[in-house]
Amino acid sequence: MTPEQLNIYAELAVRQGINVQPGQKVIVRGPVDAAPFVRKAVEKAYEAGAAHVMIDWTDDDLLRIRMANAPEESIDFVPQGYVDDFIGTMEEGGAMLGIYAPKPGHLTGIDAARIGKYFQALGKAMRRQRDLQQASKTSWSMVMLPTPEWAAVVFPDLSPEAGMTKLWDHIRYITGLDQEDPIAYWQEKVEQIESRAQWLTHEQFLRLHYTGGGTDFSLELPRGHIWVGGRLTDANGTKYLPNIPTEEVFSAPVRTGVNGVVKSTFPLEYSGQLIEGITLKFQDGRIIEASAEKGEAALKEMISADDTAQFLGEVALVPQDSPISNLNIIFRNTLFDENASCHLALGSAYPLNLQGGQEMTREELAEHGLNTSIIHVDFMIGSAELDIDGEREDGTRVPLFRNGNWA
Incomplete structure (x- = not known):
């Protein structure tokens, strides 16, 4: 450097x-x-x-x-x-x-x-x-x-x-450091991400359904959920970029509304240990079966961190056709790999993903369906085989992802 x-x-x-x-x-x-x-x-x-x-x-x-x-x-x-x-x-x-x-x-x-x-x-x-x-x-x-x-x-x-x-x-x-003006590059990029998040928030899908790559599950979204991507705004009105790089739009699921099986597609580096080949089975939000091809002991420690570590706190959508993913490299680092792949997070939800959530107590967040925990661990499930549908209140489905990319 x-x-x-x-x-x-x-x-x-x-x-x-x-x-x-x-x-x-x-x-x-x-x-x-x-x-x-x-x-x-x-x-x-x-x-x-x-x-x-x-x-x-x-x-x-x-x-x-x-x-x-x-x-x-x-x-x-x-x-x-x-x-x-x-x-x-x-x-x-x-x-x-x-x-x-x-x-x-x-x-x-x-x-x-x-x-x-x-x-x-x-x-x-x-x-x-x-x-x-x-x-x-x-x-x-x-x-x-x-x-x-x-x-x-x-x-x-x-x-x-x-x-x-x-x-x-x-x-x-x-990170856009190879651009002539990296700051201008990120300003333009986050505007595109924010536009996608605004559309998803407007749609207010009831559920998301995932299939492909060993994953077959659904998750419910709370009423009044908000999709966020790109920049955030702090309590003083200052806009900032929490991750450099970033490609994701994310929201929070209903804690008890997750059912089915998810399989990781990238290795997970957690607390200095490598976990690979994660398979999790959810019932009414909680993990009822958990295994890993490598690092299973670390996985079990992670999901036993507290009583709510076995529930999801985040759902994030990232297309396969993105700068990081197109490199076709597994970085074995969550900050980079999560921006190359759709992912989920075990543990705590972001209060900013719920209308009025930033002013709620943990108990109030729980009443609205959001999970709270001492951990927040992203793991990647995206692949070129992944399809995702958004389900509306009337039961109709809208294709969101096909073969790993926005539909």
Whole structure:
């Protein structure tokens, strides 16, 4: 990554991603391996007028050391001071930029129960953060950086140097950094996504029916549901782009209205572990059977995070004919793979997917059919075989997807 590329990417993340406003506090969460980019993002935040930038450093290697060696009685310890500082900044309207430099499977070989215990404790401690993000109370965004470990997984036949170069080239293409004006590129792109979301919201389909690629199920949508895509708007009216890149339009299903079988079509990287070949059977919303060809113990830990982790919180539509999908590469990273494939999410729903939902309590959201949980995990089910129909109140069906693309 050249200094100029670093500069443009940081500018995009700060100006188009979290869209920092003068006088706003900012949290930048980033890995120590990506320190040059983290520093550049902080610089851009201050240039945009940030009052203060809080740095939340992460280190996958240190996390592995802890998961492997910490005493069992302390594996679920989360410092309260950290929680208070992070959530307190967000409650004051602070923006949050998440910078990720993946090391796929970096916790492979560690006892899944120990990993699950830690991430359940972290999820509970940071639940208020998830609530603020999912209600769009303040701006937040996520961006990705290449790592040698990630490049080796995506391009195993290339040398480390060639793999990093190719991965970075793909990231530049996917994020629009190769465009003459990346910010203008995203403004035009999100307008197209928002138009599709507005149409779906207007239609107010009662159910969606999925068939193909081993998936055969239906899900009910709540009355007054909202489809969202592209930009979001925070409590102060600031528009921001939560994911760079993004291709999806998404909404929330009725918690108890999901029935049938879904089969994943991409690997899932969850809490440092790889899960592949997921098959889930739903009845009245709850998972009644769950299996995976690889990483089944991690899958079982994930869906037992709390009493509601076995219900769906999100339904997202993404065409096969999209920039990421057309690369025909499995990135083994959810932020990229979910924007190449239709997907679902286990766990909590976004309150912004329901009329008036952003002002509702968890109990009120549940009364309207939305799920709440300490997890929100996307998994991909899209394929060139997938067909989706929207069912209206009168029972008529409208083709939405055929062979993986918008009909």
